[in-house]
Amino acid sequence: MNELIQTVDEDGFVIIRDLFDPALVEQARREIDAVMDSASLDNRRYWYMTLHVDAPGKSRAFDQMLEQLLTNPLTMNLFHAIGGPQLKIKDINVRRMTGAKDRGLLWHRDDTYEFGFGIFLSDAKEGDVVTGMIPGSHKHQKKLIKEMVAPYGKQGDLYVFMNQTWHNRTPNRHGSKNMVALGSFFPQEAVFPTAERDHSKVTDGLPPNLTEHLSRTGTTLLYSMLRTRRELRRKPSSAEILVRKVYEKARSFI
Numbered sequence: 001m002n003e004l005i006q007t008v009d010e011d012g013f014v015i016i017r018d019l020f021d022p023a024l025v026e027q028a029r030r031e032i033d034a035v036m037d038s039a040s041l042d043n044r045r046y047w048y049m050t051l052h053v054d055a056p057g058k059s060r061a062f063d064q065m066l067e068q069l070l071t072n073p074l075t076m077n078l079f080h081a082i083g084g085p086q087l088k089i090k091d092i093n094v095r096r097m098t099g100a101k102d103r104g105l106l107w108h109r110d111d112t113y114e115f116g117f118g119i120f121l122s123d124a125k126e127g128d129v130v131t132g133m134i135p136g137s138h139k140h141q142k143k144l145i146k147e148m149v150a151p152y153g154k155q156g157d158l159y160v161f162m163n164q165t166w167h168n169r170t171p172n173r174h175g176s177k178n179m180v181a182l183g184s185f186f187p188q189e190a191v192f193p194t195a196e197r198d199h200s201k202v203t204d205g206l207p208p209n210l211t212e213h214l215s216r217t218g219t220t221l222l223y224s225m226l227r228t229r230r231e232l233r234r235k236p237s238s239a240e241i242l243v244r245k246v247y248e249k250a251r252s253f254i
Contacts, residue, residue, distance in 0.1 A: 114190075
């Protein structure tokens with residue numbers, strides 16, 4: 001455990017191999033595949049590249065995997081070392097690539113107090129789509145000029161990362177249709193950077209620990225004020241302004 005914590009502290013992420021039973025993971029993949037093939041999806045912003053679906057309540061096998069994640073001492077000790085004793089989940093979604101070739105997503109960082117996890121629901125080999133990361137970059141304001149590490153893995157592997165680590169989505173070079181589940185944690189006291197999702201409609205029938213983490217809400221006014229003041233003081237760079245303009249222009253065609 002100390003080695004996992006040390007790796008996250010130094011690199012900003014860590015990979016845990018073979019965490020889940022392969023048969024359970026494959027069952028979850030098949031069940032979510034069926035949802036994606038038959039239902040209207042929750043997020044179609046990048047429908048031409050990847051399909052998204054909010055995961056809790058969509059697959060009993062996947063809900064069981066999440067409950068294992070939230071009760072396994074190995075993972076929970078790691079999560080608590082990163083985010084403290086009380087954690088809340090902002091969202092958990094599953095993404096499946098459509099097979100369309102693309103250039104990936106740009107380097108970026110997320111909210112200050114956020115950390116996330118990814119579960120490979122299918123194998124992801126070199127050339128497939130994964131989250132690329134720059135080791136150690138969570139400790140620096142500017143993106144480091146270092147070699148990217150892409151955590152490739154096989155079905156059932158888990159990776160945990162600090163969202164302040166500079167990361168991207170690698171290009172889909174080979175028409176990959178691999179599937180990954182992504183979730184984000186925040187300390188109980190933190191403020192979500194965007195509106196909270198209402199999980200109350202899906203918690204009925206979910207395992208108890210998953211329900212508890214999805215149901216936790218609450219903010220700290222002082223933290224909210226400090227975050228707002230920090231963002232107001234900071235002026236966006238010319239590169240950020242350009243990226244925003246390009247992004248908004250691209251959205252107008254979707």
